[in-house]
Amino acid sequence: MSTKPNHLSEKKPLASKLQQNGSSTSNTNKMKTPVVPNKRPMEKSNSSDQSSAKKQKLSVPSSTTKAKPAAGKPSSANTKATKVVSSSFKKANMKNTKQMKKSKFSKSTKVQPGSTDGQRKWTTLVHNGVIFPPPYQPHGIKILYKGKPIDLTPEQEEVATMYAVMKDTDYMQKPKFLENFWNDWRRILGRNHVIQKLDDCDFTPIYEWHQQEKEKKKQMSTEEKKAIKEQKMQQEEKYMWAIVDGVKEKVGNFRVEPPGLFRGRGEHPKMGKLKRRIRPRDITINIGKDAPVPECPIAGESWKEIKHDSTVTWLAFWNDPINPKEFKYVFLAASSSLKGQSDKEKYEKARMLKDYIHNIRAAYTKDFNNKDKDPTKRQIAVATYLIDKLALRAGNEKDEEEADTVGCCTLKVSNVECIPPNMIKFDFLGKDSIRYENTVEVELPVFKAIGQFQAGKGENELLFNALDTSKLNAHLKELMPGLTAKVFRTYNASITLDQQVSCRQLYEETEEGDVAEKVVVYQKANKQVAIICNHQRTVSKTHDSQILRLTERIETAKQELKELKIDLERAKKGKPPLKGADGKQKRNLSPEAIEKKIASANQKIEKYEMDMTTKEDLKTVALGTSKINYLDPRITVAWCKRHEVPIEKIFNKSLLAKFAWAMDVDPEFRF
Incomplete structure (x- = not known):
């Protein structure tokens, strides 16, 4: 995979269609109806003031009092769409007992x-x-050891059951999983237990009991x-x-x-x-x-x-x-108000980076060729460049028993390959053991510096051997108050979304009232952020069946369209329509009525095809992570207001509750 990330050279930071950061959006003044309450943006205040303005004061704990919604009521001028969004928002605060x-x-x-x-x-x-x-309730089902039933204590049975219910998972094919389970279970069994080898155990009786219990739950009445x-x-x-x-x-x-x-x-x-x-x-x-x-x-x-x-x-x-x-x-x-204020401060800090980023980039560019005896300054410069341009995580030192995942500061020589004249290939396991594989063009001084950092080192040695996360963050705080490597990641994600969704050309082919197409535009912008942040997911097990279902719907709709066109020709000649696929005689309709049905069928086909394309395009990309953690929600809310998209088309109930503080943002807001 070869992709050129955000700002990686002197060229424009995104595709040529994108507007420069801070430019206004032509659609802003065309907004006819806001979709979320359009109030003055929330001023920064302490959590107590903010809470008392939005929530009910209580003197004692009460398990029955309902929490008031965190958002104000929409004005009477708001349309039905606004009321729907506001209603969803209230329900999210009052009834959403489950978290994400x-x-x-x-x-x-x-x-x-x-x-x-x-x-x-x-x-x-x-x-x-x-x-x-x-507490664990023993079920008394015995496992078989060399074909014979074995009695287990409740503690031994509990752990055996944990293992048995995973029979159909991929973990059963992983030697490390089997080894670790056996080592821990053997300690509970005791040295002199009759069970001495995992391979001789048959957990099928417990597995079958578990399946029966699951089926009983399914058969329960409403x-x-x-x-x-x-x-x-x-x-x-x-x-x-x-x-x-x-x-x-x-x-x-x-x-x-x-x-x-x-x-x-x-x-x-x-x-x-x-x-x-x-x-x-x-x-x-x-x-x-x-x-x-x-x-x-x-x-x-x-x-x-x-x-x-x-x-x-x-x-x-x-x-x-x-x-x-x-x-x-x-x-x-x-x-909660504390979380909301914390989130707002996080995004404001990332937003503040805009005012410092030019000088920060100038400073680390100057240090690429630093000839000081201390190599730390040069390594900090190159690491900051990579964190800025690729949105890499900083990385932390870890114990030998932890997963072999790395970030920028913990990159090993083997994770980085220099490809002349100035391409760098990265290949490593990032957070949550998700593979990061990317080949990018970098500035020539960075390419040379990385080659020099690798020289004379073994494959498992650190690329930035004079650097760690604490040193890097200490340096970053000198450049901007509160700046850390994570702030760069939030900044890169948010500014990319802001630029993408504010690009006027993206909407040229989108009909004024077509919400579905606008949502696709947003999803594509969100996908660019997910790629930058390396937010991947495995393809859903139901993906193929979903695509097959959509394909069948498209074929059915096309067949209906074909029949409607025949009916239209016959109607124009005064002939009755042909019988349907079920053999029944269709109703006589006027040519005008049939033409309306044809238009509706075409729209249906277009929607199904768009849904299928979107599903295929996003099947390996996790859009939710960036929404929850890295994208300033005010960008999304302002975009919804500018383009008259109901906010619940983008944010689920959990996100509506989490980002209550962002709902009053002005439609002209830019990150």
Whole structure:
């Protein structure tokens, strides 16, 4: 794959169609009806002021009080489309009890529990802690060892069941997964257990029992499923909310992940290891000094520690059972005022980089040929260039047992190939073990410098041996307050989207009222961001069936169109239409009515073909990651307003709640 990334040479940063950053959009003044409430952009304020303006004040925790929507009501001048969007937005705040699909449980992070800036985030904090998974209920189904049934203790059976239910997954073909599982399970079995070899075990009885249980759940009536769901909601209700400075806020990941076998992404070296059950004694709670300490839900146990740190926003944390040097946190939900203010500050910082980027680029360009004895300055210059132009992650040092993933600072000599005269081929595993493979043209001094950094080193040695993430970020903070490598990534993603969706030529062939085509334009712009950020996904298992279904619909519609054209010719001659495929006589219609049906059939075919092209085009690209983490939502909201696209066509309910603060942006907003 050979692609030329954003700003990689002195040429225009994007395709020639794109306008320069900061230019106005001709469609702005043509907007007839806003699709989201068009108010004055939110002024920066502290979280308490912002919250009290938008949410209901509470004096005590209440598990029954509904949270008010975070957005104001649309004005009476707004159209039906605006009301639909506003309604979706309210529901997202009031009823969206689930977080985004991938965030049911806390993700691991290396970020330490301490404060990063020492500033107070709240004055009072009340919450009910976390909810634990239910204890294991033994099923008594025996596995076979050398053909004979074997008795297992509940603990041994639980781990065996974790393994048995994965029978149909690809992990069963991975030696590392099997090895890690066997090592952990063998410790639970004990040295003198009759089971001495995994290959002699037959987990089929447990697998078949599991399949039967799944089928029973499928056969449940709607009423039974509803009752179970309501019971679960009642159990979780009190954990869903926190009271921050008297304001009721949604809690994000309040569930402790159940024990299981670690899967990981790619060829993770720890795949198959047992994720042990997390206990209260593992969890540190953070709460207000005068607030009641959450009751420990497991009898006879107690929390690891109780903190009253108002400079952090987490409610609880514990060490990751697979990577103990990492942490899992419980935070407020993405829709909370604290999160919203934090998000806005993040994007404002990336937006501020626009004012510094020219001088930063001039500085690192000057240092490409730095002849100082200290090689660090030159390596910082080249690394900053790559992070700026390719949106690479900085990369962090890791233990030997962690996945062999790298970022810019941890690139090895073998990850980079110099191809004369000035092409560089990158090939490495990035975050989540996703492969980054890209061949790009770079400036000649960068090409020469990388070649010199490689000289005399082995394949597994670091390309930037005089550099690490802390040194790089310390240098970046000298160039702009708060600047880190991640800010470059957010900046690159957001400015690319802004330039792409603001390109007038992209809309020349789009009909004024065709929302579907405008959404495709947005998706294509989003795809460019995903490519820059290397946001990939595996092709969906249902992709082929979806394409087949669309193909069949297109063929059916074309056949209908063919018949309509014949009917039109006959109608013009005063003849009745031919019988349909079912043998029944069709209704006599006037030529004008048939022509309307032909136009409708053509539109249907065009829509199906466009849907199929879009699905094929985006099948390996993950559009959601950049929307959640890297794209300033104000770009999207402003674009929706300018082009009269309902915001829920782009943002799902979770994103509508997460980006409540962005909904009032002016349609002329540019990143």
